[in-house]
Amino acid sequence: MRYFHKFFLSITLILTAALAVMEYSCVAFSLNHSFRRAQDSGLMQHQLIKHTIQSTILNTLSGGIVPEPRLSAIGENAAGLLGTGGGLLLAGEADGIYYSDLASPQDFGDIQEGYINYQVVREDGAVSLIVKSEFTQSGRRLFLVTKQDISQVFSEAENLLAQCTRLYFLILAVSTAAALGLSWALTRPLTILRRATRAFGNGDYSFRANIHARDEIGGLAQDYNKMADTVEEKIRELETAASRQKRFTANFAHELKTPMTSVIGYADMIYQRKLSEEETEQAAWFIMNEGMRLEALSFKLMDLFALDQTGFTLEETEITTVMQDAQASLLPSAEKRGVEFVCQAEPAWVRLEYDLFKTLLLNLLDNALKSGGKHVTLLGRAEKELYRVSVSDDGRGIPSDELMRITEAFYMVDKSRSRREHGAGLGLALCARIAGIHGTKLEYVSETGKGTTVSFTLRKEAEGDEA
The missing domain is CATH 3.30.450.20 (PAS domain)
Incomplete structure (x- = not known):
């Protein structure tokens, strides 16, 4: 019933x-x-x-x-x-x-x-x-x-009984009609909620219980709508994640196919044909070049998947130490490219995982060095309770319509340049993961033809505090 x-x-x-x-x-x-x-x-x-x-x-x-x-x-x-x-x-x-x-x-x-x-x-x-x-x-x-x-x-x-009986049936009829209307008014919100749950169960995640009562049922409807919003948002996130995973798999297969095709082709050429020393050397160079790209891809993927694990310990560290370490690691590459590389960092203590944070800086700086500009700056500046780190270049910049996608795995703004540099479009995805582990996120400011600035903030710690 x-x-x-x-x-x-x-x-x-x-x-x-x-x-x-x-x-x-x-x-x-x-x-x-x-x-x-x-x-x-x-x-x-x-x-x-x-x-x-x-x-x-x-x-x-x-x-x-x-x-x-x-x-x-x-x-x-x-x-x-x-x-x-x-x-x-x-x-x-x-x-x-x-x-x-x-x-x-x-x-x-x-x-x-x-x-x-x-x-x-x-x-x-x-x-x-x-x-x-x-x-x-x-x-x-x-x-x-x-x-x-x-x-x-x-x-x-x-006579009184007869009159009371007539009045009884009259009042009963009116009361029954009123009870019918009251029952409909009180149970209608439940019917709407039932319809909403049934629609939600059938896959219509946009259906909401349109109930504006200020009673317990109205509160239940509001809670249901909030739950439905949350579930719809999670489903949308799952769909987005599934779409990204699908693109990730497709891009990964494509990134593997291209160098493997070159490696197999040139190896078959060396195996099947008698080549001159110059041709053999050229084929070997192509094999080595594509092999280096596969190696870089495998290392990036391992780093990216490793960051899905938990248990990273953030320790108090003097941030200028890791910034200067990252500068020293990339100075030879900057000199080779003819890029002026400047590091300016105010001293401060922050919590970080040294190796991961250095990987973050190295990837951002490596992208800046490959941007086609002549100047790269690594800047560290204290801002009250926060410490801002930024990497700037005066290279080719990133179009505004591509800024939202640059942290997607395998996404590359300039695919031909990335392949020449043995890139796979995983660097900024790796950086976004590392930033999340440190409780921050990357902020991008870029203008085509004028350069790009990537920055993030960390919370400062009092010097000498125990981790």
């Missing part, structure tokens, strides 16, 4: 029970109240008639004895006080009945002197209150029975 049906039926049952209890309580209270009034009225009237009979007997005493015919007349006169629908019986202990207009005989054995007995009797569809009492007057023991019709009390109760 759906939650809507459960909710609607629950409200309807509660309303039905509540209205039924209310109707029963109202009718029962009214009947009980009316009956008590009729009972009190009947008892009071019985007492009044008894006092009237006693007074009449006292006023008509003749020699201390009231004759029997006179008692009959007294009873008949007293019966007139009951009005229509009433009845009276006056009897003596020894003389029998003096007067009676009751249709059925009465038993006096249950009457005790000084007490009044009463009972409610149903006869032929009528309800009567019969009151009995026993009293002694002028030495004569008398029995008095009065009968009053109280059918009106129950008729009023039945």
Whole structure:
């Protein structure tokens, strides 16, 4: 059973029970109240008639004895006080009945002197209150029975019940309609959430639960939408990662195929043909050149995959040491290319992994030296709590539409130059990984024909602190 049906039926049952209890309580209270009034009225009237009979007997005493015919007349006169629908019986202990207009005989054995007995009797569809009492007057023991019709009390109760029943069904109908609308309003957000989860499960990750309520269900919808945003973002990241992996595999296969084709071709040429010494030397050079590119590619890939491991320890290091070490490593290459290489570094202590950080600097500086410019600068500058490292060149620069992709594995801005330099497009991808390990990221500023600046920041440490 759906939650809507459960909710609607629950409200309807509660309303039905509540209205039924209310109707029963109202009718029962009214009947009980009316009956008590009729009972009190009947008892009071019985007492009044008894006092009237006693007074009449006292006023008509003749020699201390009231004759029997006179008692009959007294009873008949007293019966007139009951009005229509009433009845009276006056009897003596020894003389029998003096007067009676009751249709059925009465038993006096249950009457005790000084007490009044009463009972409610149903006869032929009528309800009567019969009151009995026993009293002694002028030495004569008398029995008095009065009968009053109280059918009106129950008729009023039945009329009230009929009116309450009509009102009950009217209120129940209106309440059921209201409960139906309320159930729909309260369960509709759940239906929307269910539709959203079903759509999400079917692959529609953009579907959201459009619920603006400020209650628990609205909060649940907001949490669901946030979760859906996160999942969609993760799925998009996974799709992007899968796409990059696919491009990585394709580029890797391509990068392997090109040098291997050259190596196999020139090796087959040497094996199949008799070449001159110059031709053999040229073929060997091509094989060596492509082999060096394969070697560089394998080393870069190993470094790149190794950075996926965890557990690198960053130690406090005086940063000028590693920057000067990187400068010393590349000075011969700069002199060979005719590039002026300047290193300016302010002293500071930072946390880094020495070998990885040196690899980062060497790759950035190597790209700067190969940029075609004449000046390369390695600059280190303190900025309050941070230390900024930047590598600048005045080379060919990087087009703005390619800046977002230069850290992708195997991506090369100038493929022909990269292959001539034994590059594979992995250097900046490696640098981005190393920067991430050090809690920073690379920032690029480049202008075509004017050069490129790559920079990143590290948090400074107080000199002499333990790692």
